[in-house]
Amino acid sequence: MRRALAALLLLALPAAAPVGAEERRSGFADMTPATQAMQRDDAANPGMLWALEGEALWLAPVGRAAKACAACHGDAAASMRGVAARYPAMDDATGQAVDLAGRIALCQVRHQQADPAPRESQPALALAAYVGLQSRGLPITPAEDSRMATLRAAGEALYRERRGQLDLSCAQCHDDNAGRRLAGSVIPQGHPTGYPIYRLEWQAVGSLQRRLRGCMTGVRSEPYAYGAPEYIAIEAFLMGRAAGMAVETPAVRP
Amino acid sequence: MARVLLQVPATARKGEVIEIRVLIQHPMETGFRVGTVGEVLPRDIIRRFACTWDGEPVFSATLHPAIAANPYLAFTARAEATGTLAFTWSGDNGFAQTETRRVTVTG
Structure with a gap:
């Protein structure tokens, strides 16, 4: 209920400008200093x-x-x-x-x-x-392939498609309202820079698909099965959107 | 065997206080959660951690159900003589693991 209310409140706010290439930020930048330190230190990063x-x-x-x-x-x-x-x-x-x-x-x-x-x-x-x-620190470089361009377009369509009982698309939070708060948490821009991640909430490592699943059930839509082509399409779009950002695997996220 | 990350300096000066950091892979299942069909998940936690320097205790801790999975501990010890640090975790379901690291003390 609280989450639904927060989502409604968010929708009532004027939409922020879409995320431009120059102001992209990894979810790392929005974490507390303690969680950032956990990711930076290989002896403390689970x-x-x-x-x-x-x-x-x-x-x-x-x-x-x-x-x-x-x-x-x-x-x-x-x-x-x-x-x-x-x-x-x-x-x-x-x-x-x-x-x-x-x-x-x-x-x-x-x-x-x-x-x-x-x-x-x-x-x-x-x-x-x-x-x-093995790719940590290297820039994300999506494959230059016409078939991948088609897939990325399909992924973008899914990213912008409203879904679930809350009727929200990924873009409405992660583009329009990134940097604002959903309840106590900062809404990240949704760049998949560190997967698989160690998520404190999970107390374990999980994949991007698990994270997408969390968002989908969060807006009360039915998530796809693990390995579904829709997830691959969304990942392809998100990786294209994050092109040039540094890989952080294995990242820590709250 | 659970995976372990140990941060222990290989060498230290005599009298130096060294920082030791240990992280072990463990679910730390509290015993209060329920599974997908409503059954209570049995408790499975590490109960005790101890560190000895050539058999002499330098640090120990008792762990409880509220501690997060993959428990991380950081503590210090004074380097007096070259020796072997032994780290022991023990807990539910017969969990027992020991890791050792040698520290060379100079001066």
Whole structure:
């Protein structure tokens, strides 16, 4: 009820100017100094526990091929540098766009002949966090691909589509009212710079899809299933919108 | 084995106060929450943490259900002699883990 009321109050306020490229800010900038310090310090950032687990998984031979990720890709610090910064990307074999977690799962099926861990499971998040960590500090560089442009347009349509019982689109909060407050929390601009993130509310690492799911249930719409193409489209649009911003994986968010 | 992040200086001067920071992966399930079908999730927490320097206790803590998952502790110890720091976490469901780090004391 309180959240609904807050949303209504927000709608009554005059709309702020849309977020321009020059005034983009990561959700990091809106956090308290204590939470920022937690993200800056690798010894205090719990997301690093997942990255550590991902490193062990990277080196472990699995599947019927009994191959580790490292058997093909070698040292992740070199081979995975910048990879997370350009996903989602097209998978040429299927002609479908995949996000980083989807790419890892495809790799596990094709090359390790293994059954990939389900989305949002700890091993899947750990590997994504470890691969993402190798791009930390690098600018987000979406793939230049006409098929991706189509996908980004589809993602933008979803981003601007009103949904749920509260009849709110993503853009109404994260473009029109970013920087204002929804109850006690600052509304971030919604740049997916640090996924998978360690979210204090979750007390665990989670993916962008889990975060999108949280927003969707927040406006009381029915979320898509994990791995749905709609999520990939929204992620592709958001990554295009955040192009040039630094990757923060694994980020900490309240 | 739970993943652990330990921040311990490898060397210290004699008499120096060193900061030690430990973070361990643990759900810290409170025992007060209910699951998706209304069943109470059984408590699963770390109850005790202790740090010893060559067997001599330097820090210990009792943990409670209100402490967040993946508990982080920071404390200090005075470096008197080269030795091995042992960190022990123990808790519900027979949880027990020990990690060690060697600190070389100079001067």
